[in-house]
Amino acid sequence: xxxxxxxxxxxxxxxxxxxxxxxxxxxxxxxxxxxxxxxxxxxxxxxxxxxxxxxxxxxxxxxxxxxxxxxxxxxxxxxxxxxxxxxxxxxxxxxxxxxxxxxxxxxxxxxxxxxxxxxxxxxxxxxxxxxxxxxxxxxxxxxxxxxxxxxxxxxxxxxxxxxxxxxxxxxxxxxxxxxxxxxxxxxxxxxxxxxxxxxxxxxxxxxxxxxxxxxxxxxxxxxxxxxxxxxxxxxxxxxxxxxxxxx
Amino acid sequence: xxxxxxxxxxxxxxxxxxxxxxxxxxxxxxxxxxxxxxxxxxxxxxx
Numbered sequence: 522x523x524x525x526x527x528x529x530x531x532x533x534x535x536x537x538x539x540x541x542x543x544x545x546x547x548x549x550x551x552x553x554x555x556x557x558x559x560x561x562x563x564x565x566x567x568x569x570x571x572x573x574x575x576x577x578x579x580x581x582x583x584x585x586x587x588x589x590x591x592x593x594x595x596x597x598x599x600x601x602x603x604x605x606x607x608x609x610x611x612x613x614x615x616x617x618x619x620x621x622x623x624x625x626x627x628x629x630x631x632x633x634x635x636x637x638x639x640x641x642x643x644x645x646x647x648x649x650x651x652x653x654x655x656x657x658x659x660x661x662x663x664x665x666x667x668x669x670x671x672x673x674x675x676x677x678x679x680x681x682x683x684x685x686x687x688x689x690x691x692x693x694x695x696x697x698x699x700x701x702x703x704x705x706x707x708x709x710x711x712x713x714x715x716x717x718x719x720x721x722x723x724x725x726x727x728x729x730x731x732x733x734x735x736x737x738x739x740x741x742x743x744x745x746x747x748x749x750x751x752x753x754x755x756x757x758x759x760x761x762x763x764x765x766x767x768x
Numbered sequence: 769x770x771x772x773x774x775x776x777x778x779x780x781x782x783x784x785x786x787x788x789x790x791x792x793x794x795x796x797x798x799x800x801x802x803x804x805x806x807x808x809x810x811x812x813x814x815x
Binding site: 575576578579582583586625628629632633636637639640738742745746748749752753755756759760762763766767 | 769771772774775776778779782783786787790793794797798800801804805807808811
């Protein structure tokens, strides 16, 4: 059985889309302006770190990308739990959209981290606890996306994916705590440190600007991606109604 | 410095490629919705 029931009546869809696109435009503009400010702060305002030099500036995008990935997978967890409880398609749309964005961000975290690692450790990859657990997290959510695409847009696929979206989240706190639980090459937390941030003021300000920018970017991407899912459901509903009238 | 630019380049290319990918999907889906609505209207019995 396909998920063909739209979450809201078809007559409200155009009104919903107008409100949706207005907010999305605001988020897109906010992202663009903040991204320009972030680039200025990273390359001009923030000082060059003494031991690592210029490559340390990868940190300003690498960590917010990882934060966005955590946020995305948390949205997948929330969407999955809510879908299993209510069976409302909007929660499944949230879980699916967030998982896809999370995979994109995790891919960028792994690549940017690998480039940073090459400059600091002299190697592109090492089987360190943080790197390995992040790779496992990437595989879990790639499996989630593969499950969705292999079974199709069915209630069964949504249920199986919801279970994977809940179980898969177990790896997220493991990734975060890996640098504390195991001896790793990856640096200890410099911001979420129990003793407080260890960065100087200008670096901290640049970091928080980038964090806000990437959080707004995530919100925009999530809303846009959910609009794609909404359109897919609309196509399914219209196809079903056309086939019904032909029969 | 080249590693720094390589990292930023990868991040930007990745993000733009993803945004372009779903924008193309939105365009195709909107066209599909419009076509299906047209078919649905044509098949509806005229009063």
